[in-house]
Amino acid sequence: MSGESIMGESTRQIQKLNTRKKIIETAYRIFAEKGFSVPSSVIAKEAGVSHGSIFAHFPTMNDLTVSVLSDFGDKIGTRLHELAKNCDSTENLLKEHLKVLEEYEAFYFRLITEKNMLPEEARYTFAAVQSTVAFHFSIVIEREIEKGTVKKLPTHMLYNTWLGLVHYYLMNKDFFSDSNESVIKRYGEELLSTYLELIKI
Amino acid sequence: MSGESIMGESTRQIQKLNTRKKIIETAYRIFAEKGFSVPSSVIAKEAGVSHGSIFAHFPTMNDLTVSVLSDFGDKIGTRLHELAKNCDSTENLLKEHLKVLEEYEAFYFRLITEKNMLPEEARYTFAAVQSTVAFHFSIVIEREIEKGTVKKLPTHMLYNTWLGLVHYYLMNKDFFSDSNESVIKRYGEELLSTYLELIKI
């Protein structure tokens, strides 16, 4: 038996967890750079581990992808909640939303463009992220509808319009801006001001 | 030399063109059903031609894809123009837009979801289709802005908001409706009425 009864304390177990972490972090970076269909060999090389090591940690590439997505969902979800919870107006909330999207833009771009070709589980990640924003959105927007400063339309439609507009710019970033410039940075304000103009009475 | 000086009249040339047409039409259908990454062997089998025949007509699968996309661009572009040219209001124009999207929904869905993984030329198809709608859109919307019935916002932003909303529903059809039901049929009216509410003063 191991010298330590609690998992993760021995040198070996630490080493193992480090390797796993390294693979996940590298995969995250490479997926963001090149998309999800990058070969396992590329990730192994970039992570500085052997090809076989990936499959010692993840039964299939699919499992690795799901782990990376799940990690991402947690990270961005937490960050969104953190920045959004104290927002008291639609404008502030959407500003924070854009800020988080800009932070995670490269990976988020891959998620929304390749979602339909990704494993089933990717939808949970996607849905979870949207739910977090939708939750905060509905709180502030409904208050403004009551106040009479925003048009009385179904909350989900107002929300989907916003998300549709932002996603449209992200998905067509090659059209709107140079390939490595942030679309959100460049157009965020214009998107926000247009949207605010549209929803106000 | 051939008995006919004008290309395409001999039995052989007709046969060749028929085979080519069959391949393109089959590819169009299969792409719409399963996406663009379907193997060449599947298309050959479905078209009832040999595997090699595809490469006798198209140097690479990429060329076939581009041909199919180009054909699609022409078809949908013509149809859009046809239905849009006599529209005298935003509402009518967008209704026709939705009608055409519904007609071509399956393939259009693949185009927008897989655009970023498709050959460069796919962007021309995509851009050409959008331009056709944008052209008609700007005519009617600018008149309504002048009349004072629509909010004074940049035309391209009004247009991108509409397209963003519609694409958002198309891209996330698995979330909004059962896999084989038309999203446009089910949500088209709601999208339209929401959008019209938003843009009006």
Next chain:
DNA sequence: CCACTCATTGAGTATATACTCATTATATAT
């Protein structure tokens, strides 16, 4: 009827890539 051309064929080739597993190296237990 014969020689020729060319559209079509499909078995074969090349390549990419997911995944395996016997071997190696190293930490751990006694």
Next chain:
DNA sequence: ATATATAATGAGTATATACTCAATGAGTGG
């Protein structure tokens, strides 16, 4: 110090799929 357990390795295997090309046979011109 030695034996054991296990993390890591990378050459090897299996499979998928784009593309080739010599062979086939049907239309064409004489």
